[in-house]
Amino acid sequence: MMKFESQAIVQPSGTKAVLTYPIWEGFDVKTLIQELSEYLKNGRAFADAIAQKESHTFASLVLAGEEFGEEMRRLWGTAMHLSNVLQTDELREECKKGTVLISEYYSDMGQHEGMYRAYVAFKNADEYQTLGSAEKKIIDDTIDDFKRSGVALSPEKKARLKTINTTHAQLTEDFENHLVDAQEVWAKHVVDASVLVGIPNDAIAQMRTKAEEKKLPGYILTLQQPVVFAVLEHADNRQLREEVFVMYNTRASELGPKPELDNGPLIKEILASVDEKAKLLGFANYAELSLDTKMAPSVSEVLAFLERLAAKSKDGASREYNALVQFAAEKLGIAELMPWDIGYVSEKLRLAEYNVSDEELRSYFPSTKVFDGVFGLIGKIYGMRVEEDVNISVWRNGVKFYRVYDALNELRGGFYADLYAREKKRGGAWMDDCIVRRKIGEVVQLPVAYLNCNFIEPKEESDGYLTHAEVETVFHEFGHVLHHVLGTTEYSSVGMMHVEWDAVECPSQVMENWCWDKDMLKSMSSNRETGEVIPDELCDRLIAAKYFQTAMATARQLEFAIVDLELYGKYDPANPREPNEVLSEIRKRIRVTPIYSNDRFLTGFSHIFSGGYGAGYYSYKWAEVLAADVFETYMETGNIFNPGIGARFLTEVLEVGSARPIMESFKAFRGREPSEDALLRQTGLM
Ligand SMILES: [Zn+2]
Structure with missing residues (x-):
């Protein structure tokens, strides 16, 4: 049984809330499939019971469904998160089995005619007309989802669709696992340090650690992203660059060292x-x-x-x-x-x-200061305050948990930050949801997010130092975290996770803009040796180089x-x-x-x-148009920290989640539809 702990909270306004989070030690991979099967069985029974009922209410249909969906998500989402950040062979195998069960389940639910009829009947009943727009949208979207899931198909076609969905889920999982494995199947052992000339010290230290782990002298290079980029951008040895480039760009292909990972x-x-x-x-x-x-x-x-x-x-x-x-x-x-x-x-x-190098910049940005910088920023523009909470358990040493409070001192939610690369962790940076925001009776269940990155793990210092590109990644992922944590919708079905995909990168890309501001840069810098803030002229050079090769x-x-x-x-x-x-x-x-x-x-x-x-x-570019237009709203006021604009973005976009179409939210914020011009101007293409 995956256990969760909850802290009851009375907000300054008097409203009741609850902060819920997993007890990581309680996770037992051995019982995962059994528990999941149990949930799915209950889910099917729930759907069948709905189908039997004569009439339905919003509570019996939507709220009960959300309740059940969340229970399952708590188990499965947590397992998948662990599989992404701390994979073991056993967990991987169990998740593979679970993926099949989940896929079959959603195929069946999407095609559940009784449920579908219940939603349609509810839409035609009186209660629907009394609902607010968010509630109506949940009903309408669900009916559309049923159609997209093939509820209206013949039994043969339904069966075929189910098979396709399951196959597809397995294929994508295999694809991802091949990539995780491909990071490790090629490794280069280097004894002669002169081969590595030009590569920054942090990356070399990581290669050294890797060799020490294997009780070998010298260094071990892998296909983990920080190593690959360090070599491709810095290694003077052209042959080494070629070798790493070729291995990286043929990984998980028929040309890689293990064709079975193709x-x-x-x-x-x-x-x-x-x-x-x-x-x-x-x-x-x-x-x-x-x-x-x-x-x-x-x-x-x-x-x-x-x-x-x-x-x-x-x-x-x-x-x-x-x-x-x-x-x-x-x-x-x-x-x-x-x-x-x-x-x-x-x-x-x-x-x-x-005259800017990533490595010179890296010496100025310790991750804790960068986080403090982001916290200061969201304080300025949104009035939010972030505090670390060391009492909440995490899945691995070094992972941190933070609580987010608003200007009225109300707790809005929390997030975990897992910053460093390691074996058996998925590459890249991403945000995921841990707990969704939902109103349960009179109590608001607060949202919790995961923020994951793959920076070079510091060896002795407690702080990892980040390049400016990595600082930008932190800002970006923070935008996603805020979108999830600052949502105020009462139903998980209209949270940030349901925002149209091609617009979901807008809040994250908007955030990136601030890491190019001189005051911001200074506030989050502290030189590794001297403790000095980043000098003006280095800021100027960095900002001037922003459009290098855009x-x-x-x-x-x-x-x-x-x-x-x-x-x-x-x-x-x-x-x-x-x-x-x-x-x-x-x-x-x-x-x-x-x-x-x-x-x-x-x-x-x-x-x-x-x-x-x-x-x-295409969503990245599509959302960049939105993001550039949003940031231009700040620029037009002559103050990129304008709290009035921040408040408007908060209430019209971040808090709303998917309770209304994003185009409506955008227009409510901007007063018009998005225009490509801001992006073209900001990237020098116009
Ligand atoms: Zn993103």
Whole structure:
């Protein structure tokens, strides 16, 4: 039994709340499947009971359903979280079994005709007319979900859809597990330190630790992201860069050291399965199905938007690349730029032009100060206060828990922060929900979030030092955390986790803007050796370098977004195209940098094959438009810390969650629909 503890809270306003969180020691992988099965059995019984009833109320239908859904989520969400951050072989195996059960369950529930009829009947009954807009939206969205789940299909098609869903869930899980394993299957043992010249000390220390763990002299390089980036951006040894680049860009492919981890066949199966699913449900392709629940109006409009940006960034990207080629030839003696030179030469050029290096910046940003900086910021713009709570248990030493209070001293929720990379932890940075906000009778259950990153773990110091890009990651993930924790909706069905996918990156991208402000930079810096705040002139150089290679970066993001939509939106089951060829064609059109001929980028593209971004990668750019427009609202007032604008964003966007369509929330905040101009202006493309 996964245990949870709850603290009863009486808010200053007199309202009652409860802060609930898992007791991590109570997690028992051995009973996971048994408990999950029990929940699912109860869930089915609940649905059957609903179907038997003559009439329904909002409480008996929605509230009871949320209650049950949360119980299950508490068990399964916690298990999946542990599987992401602290995986063991046993946990992985049990989660695989659980994924199948969950997928079957949701297929059945989505197709449960009795439940569907109950919702439709409720919608036609008197009580529905008395509901508020959020409550009505829950009913309407649920009815749409039933339709998208195939409730109206014939029994044969329903069965087929269920099989597809289960297969798809297994495929995506295998895809992700292959990637986790691929981080470890290649390792390079280096005894001679001169091979590593140029690589920053923190990364070298991590390689050293890895060797010590294996009782070996020297250093061990793996395919963990911080190691890969450290080598590709800094290693003077070109051969080493090439080796790491090749291993990284062929990981989990047929060209990697363990062909059984090849994600290539999985990609084809994933594309085929979701295409079949979309067609069963009456959509032309999976991209159309994906966009059905998103803010963007249609696939063609999204593609037009991406192509418009691609055209606008092309010249700039070519100019940036030519500058790189020239610099490499003149200053570094590299006559022909290879793919494994791009990161390295870019870093050198950035240093030459702006005299900023990630590693110089890293010495100024201890993670605790960065967190304090973010806390100060959200104090200024939203009136929030954050406090660490050391009494709440965590899953691993070094993970922290924080409580978030608002200007009226009401506790709004909490979040965990797990900052450092380690073996058996999923790569990248992400936010997830732990506890959802929900009103249970008169008591508000407060939301709790997970903030996860993969920074280099400090060896002796208590603080890890972050590059500015990593600082930006913290700000970004914080935006997601705030979106979850500051929500004020009373139902989990209209929380932040249900906001349209292509808009959900807006609050996180808005947050990134502040980590480029000079006052902010100073407030969160303290030099590792001297304790000094970051000097003005270094801030100036950093800010000046903000738009270094932005057109190239934009082109890269557009390449990803377009290949995603092409793969999912133009899949032909009779004659499926080779995914790598689709990517190649798009690259030829958009990319200005050299392409590695054996590149297997797609086998590592977990976002779109296992991370829920399938036919949705465009969301980053889509949400950037919103985010740039939001930040411009602050800029127009001449004060980027304007608490009035902050309050409006808080009440019209963050607190609202998905209680209304995001377009309505945006218009309530901005007074008009979003415009692309702010993004073009801010990235120098206009
Ligand atoms: Zn994000």
